[in-house]
Amino acid sequence: MTETSATPAPFLPNQAATGRLLRPSIWRKLSRDKAAMLAAVFLVVVVALGVLAPWITPYDPYDNNLRNMLKPPSAAFWLGNDGLGRDMVSRLLFGIRTTLTMGIIAVAAGGSIGAVLGLLAAYFRRLEGPIMRVVDVLLSFPSILFGLAIAAVLGAGTFSITIALTVAAVPAIARITRAAALVVMQQEYISACRAIGMSDGRIIFRHLLPNCASTIFVYLTLQLGQTILLGAALSFIGLGAQPPTAELGTMAADGRNFLFFAPHVSTIPSFAIFLIVLAFNVLGDALRDVLDPRLRQ
Amino acid sequence: MLQHIAHRLLISIPVLIGVLLVGFLLLQVVPTDPATVVAGPTATHVEIEAIREAMGLNEPIYVQFGIYLTRVLQGDLGRSMISNSPVVTELANTVGPTIELMLASLIWAVPLGIVLGTLAAVRRGRMSDRIIMAVSVAGVSMPIFWFGLMLIQYVGFHWQLFPFQGRGGPLWTLSGLDHIVLPALTLGGVFIGPVARMTRTSLLEVLGSDFVRTARAKGVSERRVVVSHALRNSLIPVVTLIGLQIGFLLGGAVVTETLFAWPGVGRLAVGAITSADYALAQGAILVLALSFLLVNLLVDVLYAVLDPRVRAR
Numbered sequence: 001m002t003e004t005s006a007t008p009a010p011f012l013p014n015q016a017a018t019g020r021l022l023r024p025s026i027w028r029k030l031s032r033d034k035a036a037m038l039a040a041v042f043l044v045v046v047v048a049l050g051v052l053a054p055w056i057t058p059y060d061p062y063d064n065n066l067r068n069m070l071k072p073p074s075a076a077f078w079l080g081n082d083g084l085g086r087d088m089v090s091r092l093l094f095g096i097r098t099t100l101t102m103g104i105i106a107v108a109a110g111g112s113i114g115a116v117l118g119l120l121a122a123y124f125r126r127l128e129g130p131i132m133r134v135v136d137v138l139l140s141f142p143s144i145l146f147g148l149a150i151a152a153v154l155g156a157g158t159f160s161i162t163i164a165l166t167v168a169a170v171p172a173i174a175r176i177t178r179a180a181a182l183v184v185m186q187q188e189y190i191s192a193c194r195a196i197g198m199s200d201g202r203i204i205f206r207h208l209l210p211n212c213a214s215t216i217f218v219y220l221t222l223q224l225g226q227t228i229l230l231g232a233a234l235s236f237i238g239l240g241a242q243p244p245t246a247e248l249g250t251m252a253a254d255g256r257n258f259l260f261f262a263p264h265v266s267t268i269p270s271f272a273i274f275l276i277v278l279a280f281n282v283l284g285d286a287l288r289d290v291l292d293p294r295l296r297q
Numbered sequence: 298m299l300q301h302i303a304h305r306l307l308i309s310i311p312v313l314i315g316v317l318l319v320g321f322l323l324l325q326v327v328p329t330d331p332a333t334v335v336a337g338p339t340a341t342h343v344e345i346e347a348i349r350e351a352m353g354l355n356e357p358i359y360v361q362f363g364i365y366l367t368r369v370l371q372g373d374l375g376r377s378m379i380s381n382s383p384v385v386t387e388l389a390n391t392v393g394p395t396i397e398l399m400l401a402s403l404i405w406a407v408p409l410g411i412v413l414g415t416l417a418a419v420r421r422g423r424m425s426d427r428i429i430m431a432v433s434v435a436g437v438s439m440p441i442f443w444f445g446l447m448l449i450q451y452v453g454f455h456w457q458l459f460p461f462q463g464r465g466g467p468l469w470t471l472s473g474l475d476h477i478v479l480p481a482l483t484l485g486g487v488f489i490g491p492v493a494r495m496t497r498t499s500l501l502e503v504l505g506s507d508f509v510r511t512a513r514a515k516g517v518s519e520r521r522v523v524v525s526h527a528l529r530n531s532l533i534p535v536v537t538l539i540g541l542q543i544g545f546l547l548g549g550a551v552v553t554e555t556l557f558a559w560p561g562v563g564r565l566a567v568g569a570i571t572s573a574d575y576a577l578a579q580g581a582i583l584v585l586a587l588s589f590l591l592v593n594l595l596v597d598v599l600y601a602v603l604d605p606r607v608r609a610r
Contacts, residue, residue: 137312143548145585145586148551148582148585149319151570152569152570153323153326233440236552238555238567239571252442252443252446259454270446274438277438277440281438
């Protein structure tokens with residue numbers, strides 16, 4: 001949830017950690033971590049399944065067929081059917097598509113806003129106080145409250161939940177970016193850029209941002225897992241994607257009504273969420289360990 | 298000490314005003330006219346206009362915010378559009394069960410998390426450490442509703458050990474205790490992982506410090522070193538981190554309450570939002586945010602009590 005979700009262990013960027021993601025040695029180290037590699041491969045497959053869902057699903061995920069209602073897995077329907085007789089494989093693939101889209105859009109948007117705020121706070125010291133105070137306040141509130149408040153105003157639905165997830169992603173990324181950018185700001189090449197009269201915008205986006213990119217990227221990976229978890233929780237309590245939309249949290253909530261005689265309807269989407277979030281967490285942790293070995297306790 | 302508390306109170310004021318402003322704006326942007334709601338379905342246009350004037354809804358927005366603040370300070374959050382009872386009454390009935398649920402979850406999850414974290418730190422790198430940490434990562438990745446659903450399915454339905462719907466009454470009754478077991482297991486279950494992880498990190502740091510080496514050098518038994526020297530010192534950051542995770546617990550509480558039909562603030566908020574009962578939703582969100590601020594404040598003070606260095610800063 002959750003922030004609904006537990007916040008991942010803090011990632012404190014150090015000088016060595018910034019601007020190194022593209023080095024081959026990093027990838028070599030990462031490739032030695034079997035769990036991380038497994039997580040990465042799993043995520044690639046899951047994303048591919050989500051992207052290709054409209055072309056590879058065996059049935060229409062919205063096609064009701066009450067004759068197949070709550071059937072257990074069989075040769076024709078590999079994961080069985082839900083309460084309206086819809087094919088669970090097709091719904092699962094479309095569910096992954098919706099859930100991942102919501103999570104990725106929210107983290108990309110929230111991450112971008114957060115990164116820009118963090119860069120501005122680090123570069124323009126005058127802005128640091130006001131930006132960071134607002135960020136601290138946002139950070140101090142449980143993410144689920146944003147979900148509740150935004151759903152109260154805009155009504156329940158995929159759109160309002162994506163906005164809530166975006167807002168929830170901003171403060172953590174802003175803070176992490178600022179910390180990384182402050183380290184980069186100490187470097188001589190930034191002073192050199194200033195000395196040759198380079199514009200602020202160019203310094204920020206051509207030099208500061210690329211050198212903080214790896215830190216931001218690692219944190220985005222960890223954030224994505226938490227965002228997906230929060231989005232699924234909000235959908236589960238009825239504030240996110242609305243039926244008949246195939247979304248993993250909504251599907252799990254759907255299956256709740258048949259829990260005692262057809263547990264597969266809620267178990268399959270819940271298990272999918274668990275695996276996806278676990279993969280993002282394992283990969284994020286491994287990336288952090290490789291980029292900042294001091295934290296590998 | 299008093300100075301520290303005063304300082305913390307002072308910096309909470311802008312946040313408090315911010316929260317109230319958001320609560321106020323929530324009611325401004327929703328597509329319902331409070332005067333029409335108060336007047337009831339049979340009111341004439343003239344009556345609605347009179348109520349509108351009396352409620353100050355024709356005033357400029359900053360004046361309305363002032364009126365809103367005064368009303369909130371007097372404990373008036375409006376009336377529920379569905380039950381027509383005062384929002385404050387509805388909230389008063391639900392705050393207790395939420396606090397009860399959170400405490401019942403913390404009371405078993407925090408000690409267990411600390412024990413597991415300590416075990417992992419002491420046996421660092423060994424199989425037990427790896428298993429505990431793997432379970433902890435899995436716990437952080439687990440959708441809370443799935444854990445709850447599994448408990449309902451097996452413990453509640455198949456084995457029929459505990460009830461899984463609603464609250465059975467006060468905690469000192471058998472029925473009350475019976476009903477809280479599954480919700481508290483669900484909410485506490487997802488909390489063990491983070492606590493174990495924090496304890497392990499904090500304890501590892503302390504185990505590497507000079508005073509632990511001194512204790513070992515003077516021949517103190519390993520058990521005593523860990524329990525009386527290292528663990529006591531490592532618990533200070535753990536207390537703060539647990540405090541910071543209260544928000545996470547609150548999020549979990551909203552889901553758990555909905556899942557187990559537990560009559561708490563979270564379920565009230567979700568119900569109000571899905572039925573477009575704006576006044577009630579706003580009140581519930583306000584109470585959740587304010588109680589969260591209060592808990593943060595308490596944790597900060599507790600931190601200063603536990604660690605004299607914080608006071609000196």
